[in-house]
Amino acid sequence: MRRPLSPRDLGFEVHPGDELSLFKWFLASFLFGKRISQAIAAKTWRIIVVVHGCDTPRKLGACSHARLVRMLGEGGYRRYDESTAPRLAQVCRTLIDDYDGRITGIADAASGRAGFERRLLAFPGVGPVTLAIFMREAAAALYGPE
Template structure:
């Protein structure tokens, strides 16, 4: 069994009220939540965020489907690249259209942690594994738990 990935493994910390770190971790959780090696998921996150600068929902939404597929492939995320690219675009579009562009918007719309988690699970491609990974680090930042 491998150790669970942490934000610091990717070069950042999740901080309360910090949309950039919350979205970075949500993107990482989204990638790590699929059945793919941790190494490929981490590399893909680095490619998307660090190499291509797609570190916000708006920047990811500005990418074409082909660009998203190419970035996923560069990171080694080839097995699910087409479907993951579609889900990633849809996730970012929902954040922009329904939640003011980010995770803090989801938090503001939700009355409590249970509602927040329910809203995240409504995103296509976000299931229980992705939610668990994300909330492990984001829960304390968003809800003062720890």
């Protein structure tokens, strides 16, 4: 079995209070959490973040449905592009509307790690797999080392 990819494999590290790195990892986790190969998810992340520069909830959330579908398709999400695009848009809207576009805004509104995880699981398209992938790297940045 191959080792799971980390932020470092994508060319960045997650740091406490660094919204850009937290969102980039959240987006990667969202993509990795789907039933699609790790290689396709990583390629799609690079297409969205590096090629198209959609590295914040506001930038990604400003994309039309058609543009999201095109970016997902470019990365190889051919069978999942139409279903993933609206979830991705809704995740960005929720982050912006409810948490000022900040992953740390979720932590600020939650009562500890368990509350953060419950709130994240309420996002469309975020299930236990996405949550586990995200928290594997982001927990220390959000809540300190265990």
